[in-house]
Amino acid sequence: MSTSTSSFAYHDLSQSRREIRLLSILPGQLSDPIECQLQPHSLDERPVYEALSYVWGDSSNKLQIRLGGCPFHITRNLYTALRYLRKPDETRVMWIDALCINQGNIKERSHQVTLMNKIFSCATQVICWLATSDDHGICTSQGKSLSIHEALSLAWGDDEGWSDFRNYATSSPSLLDKCIRFQQTPILDKKTPHLQYTAPGKSYLNETLAAFALLYLLGAEDQNLFELPCFTHSPTPPTLRVASSFTKAFHVFQGLVEATWWDRAWIIQESIAAAKIIFMHYHIILPWTLLEDAAFHISEIANTYERLPPEQGGLFDLFRERVRNIARWRGINRHSMDSYSRLKYSLPKGKLLELLIDFRFREATDPRDKVYAVLGLVKRWESNEPIMPDYSVTVGQAYIQATMSLIKEEKSLIVLEGRPSTTNIHQLPSWVQDWSSKYFLDPEFRRVLESDYLYSTGGHQMPEPRLCCDSILVLEGLQVDTVKMVSSVCGSPNSRSDLVKTLADWEDDICNCGFSFDKPYINGQPALDALRRTWAADMLLTRLKSTRMLGMFGGPPPPFKRDITAESGLDWSNMNRKMEHLDELIRPVLVGHRFLVTERGYICIAPEAACVGDSVFVLKGGPLPFILRHSSAVVPTSGGRSHPQEQCFELVGSCYVHGIMDGEALESGENEFHPVYLL
Secondary structure, three states, rough: OOOEEOEEEEEOOOOOOOOEEEEOOOOOOOOOOOOEEEEEEEHHHHHOHHHHHHHHOOOOOOOEEEOOOOOEEEEEHHHHHHHHHOOOOOOOOEEEEEHHHHOHHHHHHHHHHOOOOHHHHHHOOOOEEEEOOOOOEEEEEOOOEEEHHHHHHHHHHHHHHHHHHHHOOOOOOOOOHHHHHHHHHOHHHHOOOOOOOEOOHHHHHHHHHHHHHHHHHHHOOOOOOOOOOOEEEEEOOOEEEEEEHHHHHHHHHHHHOOHHHEEEEOOHHHHHHHOOEEEOOOOOEEHHHHHHHHHHHHHHHHHHOOOOHHHHHHHHHHHHHHHHHHHHOOOOOOOOOOHHHHHHHHOOOOOOHHHHHHHOOOOOOOHHHHHOOOHOOOOOOOOEEEEEOOOOOOOOHOOOOOOHHHHHHHHOOOOHHHOOOOOOOOOOOOOOOOOOOOOOOOHHHHHHOHHHHOOOOOOOOOOEEEEEEOOEEEEEEEEEEEEEEEEOOOOOOOOHHHHHHHHHHHHHHHHHHOOOOEEEEOOOOEEEHHHHHHHOOOOOOOOOOOOOOOOOOOOOOOOEOOOOOOOOOOOOOOOOOHHHHHHHHHHHHHEEEEEEEOOOOOOOEEOOOOOOOOOOOOOOOOOOOOOEOOOOOOOOOOOOOOOHHHEEEEEEOOOOOOOOOOOOHHHHOOOOEEEEEEO
């Protein structure tokens, strides 16, 4: 059986033979029509090919190529890439997903995605396409790709100098001196009669070469930014900025750093799996080692580039982060790093939840790919069947499957913690994480409340979760109390004094609702001590290396531990002078949350969406308590009956409730667990 797309007929692939299609890009000049052929190959036979890592681009803006002699439409961005990837005198064999996968066959598409890791690991090299569809880059009239080394050597006719780059880069006149002068002096044709470059203009050509030369110089160990002619500096006060003569070249560098390729979800797997990666900007090849060296040197001289204006210094910082992220994913770094960097740039651990959190800011055209793009990186599935990509299901179904899988894998309800997405564009059940949201799992709150380690509200035994009617999560829980009072939301304070004022306002609120500081708290502690412990989620800052480092969201934040002293361990004297707790502990706990008081007198930190009348629940297997809200929806069971209305809830979010964080509610025996149906 075969299916057709744009008159081209795809023939089915053999799953048992792990077949893929490889694209043969027929030779031609830059302006020639693009002709390609597809051939099936088994991965087990180890075919020789390259793979392309790129951005699809606007699917409504397409151009035509010839595929197997038939017209075939592809996005403009891919069309531009094929023009520059094509060789003038020989066929180039590549794997490119938009062409090698029958995108109209859902079953094939789903299966081929499971082979992505193998496809990219078996390629001789992975080409990362950083150019845009504007087609305004440097090219060679003969259609040949050149390494940056070759391009700069030919441009300046100095092959010997480039063979020993360090000496050449630091010689006088320096490389960038030449670059800057050449921006106004179109002498390239005279220097390189055997190789004609083309570009929108000679100035753009030299600006681009100057930007690439800057990358080379940034990678030179002995270079000082103050000594490079592309920067100007003032000694008093010590400031630095990009020289006006280098502004246009700097814009080319900016385009490389801000290319949308860096933000794609799929580049993670493509970069990690690849045996070798190179970057291409039209006809210029940038070796990975060049980018890695430049990023490392920027890290070494951070105190220098931080003197640049924010819009310029921030770009160097972004470049460093993006390159070093790929380095840590690949586990290959030719430079030594200090202990902080080793922790910050450690490899993903290969568990699905950690991968989803680590790569939550990645972009994907198909929201299902926010999950599917990291599946090939999961190193182990401990207690659950692996998730298989399935593009026949809806986004909601895919996210339900992922959340259920994580509950079973983690043997915990940790995935339910945080604040649910407020947009819910995919019409998800309240308990399902919106993996397309960059802010799921409430990173600031969970950065501190690393609850699987610090708390055990619902005990350590996680009953087998059940899914009812394809969307209702059935758990075991007990209701602790009902919300009596909610405060205003703690916004992002502009200053420490703003945060202190919020705390004072909250203290007034709870006094106005009948909470008394003259009586002991519900667990016997002094009420004021309980309040201050709640503000800090009952934790202390500590610098002891034996305490756990919590670093799930970015670099290592301050280490935390539970406060087990009899009195509050926080130093509340001289609040305006000793603000470390406010900045590093209390602020992350409180920002974006409300202060609650329950009918029985519990005090809580809860999500913004919490309201009077909501219920405080302990769910078995949940490190934190949860705020639940009765649901009015009537959902029939598989037998045609309705679930008990009093047991149907929507998840508002997780919370901190002082006095029950260590399983006290389980030990009291006042209540029994019963089924809880989360809609």
